[in-house]
């Protein structure tokens with residue numbers, strides 16, 4: 001990957017007060033962009049970073065595997081941690097600051113307060129990962145408070161997360177523009193995710209079925225089908241029936257509220273979660289009638 005801005009020196013900061021000191025001198029004069037990540041950076045993150053680099057004077061990438069958003073201890077312990085490789089990518093893309101705090105810096109004591117995301121957090125992924133979006137919203141609000149960015153960048157792949165962050169921004173009047181960045185895909189359509197590195201060869205083959213299913217829903221809708229169960233049945237036929245693949249959910253939802261729609265009357269988002277072996281993948285596509 002070509003270096004984006006070789007003139008920028010990327011600084012790694014692990015603590016909140018030096019980060020605040022570094023950024024305080026820029027406030028009001030420069031546009032500060034935040035790309036929140038859990039590390040294990042891939043081309044999807046690079047697209048977020050490059051978009052931020054184009055739009056902001058100072059780009060901060062946070063790398064923090066947030067324990068609060070993991071519903072299973074096993075998922076937290078096997079989440080990839082690759083800080084040195086992440087630093088290299090950030091240097092190559094001209095990131096100004098990588099904020100990489102330890103858990104004790106972010107949560108010196110177990111937090112008593114958290115963000116209640118209401119029913120937006122109880123459906124789709126939230127139904128299967130209780131407390132996940134509370135943990136996401138809480139850490140994102142903390143990162144917003146610590147960095148106080150003008151703009152923050154999130155991927156369309158995590159559509160429910162994006163909706164919740166946007167909603168938190170408007171409900172709490174946060175002076176931050178939330179920027180949505182399109183999903184980056186492999187040649188066969190598999191959405192890039194830090195979890196893809198857990199897939200074995202045969203699992204990697206099966207993983208593309210989720211995108212094929214979502215595309216089938218999109219095709220059905222574009223061709224005039226309006227019955228939700230017909231569309232979902234056609235989409236689910238793309239999922240292989242093997243022991244290693246298990247569809248967790250596949251729904252057509254309202255793009256704003258993320259609620260399942262009873263019929264197709266306007267644009268909908270086809271959203272799904274698929275287990276391939278021990279790896280859980282999510283994806284979505286926007287479908288226009």
Ligand code: PAF
Nearest residue numbers: 036037038066136139158
């Ligand atoms: O999308 C992610 O990587 C995480 O959920 C986020 C937004 C960095 C919060 O931990």
